[in-house]
Amino acid sequence: MASPVRWILWTTCVCFAARQKAALRVTMRESSLEVVRGDSVLLPCSFFTYSDFSRLNIIWTLAPFSSPDTPVQVIVYDHGQVIKNPSLIDRVDFTGLPFSADIMINDTRVSDGGIYRCMVNNPPDTADPGVGELLLSVLEPPSLPVCEWDGAIDMGGSVKLSCLVEQGVPTPEIRWEKLNPEEISLPINMEGELSGSVQIVNVSSQTSGLYRCSATNVLGTENCYVNLAVYNSEAPDSPSGILPGVLLTLVMSSVLLALLVLILWLHRTGQDGRRTRRGRKGEEEQCYNEIGYTPSLMKRSFV
Numbered sequence: 001m002a003s004p005v006r007w008i009l010w011t012t013c014v015c016f017a018a019r020q021k022a023a024l025r026v027t028m029r030e031s032s033l034e035v036v037r038g039d040s041v042l043l044p045c046s047f048f049t050y051s052d053f054s055r056l057n058i059i060w061t062l063a064p065f066s067s068p069d070t071p072v073q074v075i076v077y078d079h080g081q082v083i084k085n086p087s088l089i090d091r092v093d094f095t096g097l098p099f100s101a102d103i104m105i106n107d108t109r110v111s112d113g114g115i116y117r118c119m120v121n122n123p124p125d126t127a128d129p130g131v132g133e134l135l136l137s138v139l140e141p142p143s144l145p146v147c148e149w150d151g152a153i154d155m156g157g158s159v160k161l162s163c164l165v166e167q168g169v170p171t172p173e174i175r176w177e178k179l180n181p182e183e184i185s186l187p188i189n190m191e192g193e194l195s196g197s198v199q200i201v202n203v204s205s206q207t208s209g210l211y212r213c214s215a216t217n218v219l220g221t222e223n224c225y226v227n228l229a230v231y232n233s234e235a236p237d238s239p240s241g242i243l244p245g246v247l248l249t250l251v252m253s254s255v256l257l258a259l260l261v262l263i264l265w266l267h268r269t270g271q272d273g274r275r276t277r278r279g280r281k282g283e284e285e286q287c288y289n290e291i292g293y294t295p296s297l298m299k300r301s302f303v
């Protein structure tokens with residue numbers, strides 16, 4: 001009869017003695033985690049307590065990378081109730097209440113990245129330490145970079161090719177290459193972390209070709225291209241007076257030749273003369289059209 005009572009008394013004493021020394025202890029099973037944007041992630045937070053869970057209180061906060069000095073509450077468990085940050089309401093939840101403080105975040109976004117703190121209190125246990133930290137990085141592949149050009153697209157001119165990538169975690173590395181005739185990488189000027197340009201000086205047929213900007217991080221590579229093409233006439237640098245002069249001479253001699261032929265024909269028969277003259281006039285017009293094509297023509301396009 002008396003022994004069950006004594007047993008209860010004994011256990012109560014043992015528990016009380018243990019509680020005097022006991023403290024709630026939080027352990028993070030990971031100190032940092034990486035997740036690809038859009039995936040789910042479990043943020044682990046374990047604790048051990050000697051008390052029952054009637055006064056258990058858990059608070060998760062996030063100090064985002066974008067504003068580390070202003071932490072926000074993510075999710076709270078208090079008096080048996082779960083309270084979520086409105087911006088995360090359908091993406092975050094506890095997974096093991098009341099025995100663990102683990103939370104799951106679904107459909108992760110880059111803005112979810114930062115330092116998470118898990119704080120657990122379970123009075124009358126003292127907390128030692130009642131808080132744990134973990135760093136969450138949300139990775140994102142580079143977005144499609146935007147290639148642009150600016151400058152003088154004339155012979156001997158200077159063109160600036162720039163490339164801007166808007167997204168990507170970790171920050172994508174930007175590279176510029178000329179792809180043909182052989183692939184060469186070009187010295188790049190960074191303008192901030194997400195934009196890089198190359199300067200092409202002394203534009204000529206040598207600098208024409210396909211240029212590629214690539215944005216690369218651990219999750220992949222995205223490219224944009226600029227095609228810079230210079231089409232020259234056979235003699236690009238000859239003084240402008242000479243070429244038309246030569247062509248004019250050729251035209252003149254063909255006129256003289258035709259006249260000679262005409263005279264010869266007229267000598268033989270007067271009736272065929274008009275037909276011959278018409279054909280000769282056509283030749284002259286073709287020659288003059290060719291002179292019109294001599295200035296170099298330049299073309300550029302985006303792919």
Ligand SMILES: *[C@@H]1O[C@H](CO)[C@@H](O)[C@H](O)[C@H]1NC(C)=O
Pocket residue numbers: 040089090091092093104105106
């Ligand atoms: C997150 O996703 C898991 C698995 O799909 C699901 O069981 C859980 O309910 C989701 N959590 C929230 C808060 O929607």
Ligand SMILES: *[C@@H]1O[C@H](CO)[C@@H](O)[C@H](O)[C@H]1NC(C)=O
Pocket residue numbers: 156202204206
């Ligand atoms: C520009 O290119 C032309 C032809 O390729 C070359 O003759 C000239 O020296 C170059 N000028 C400069 C400043 O590099």
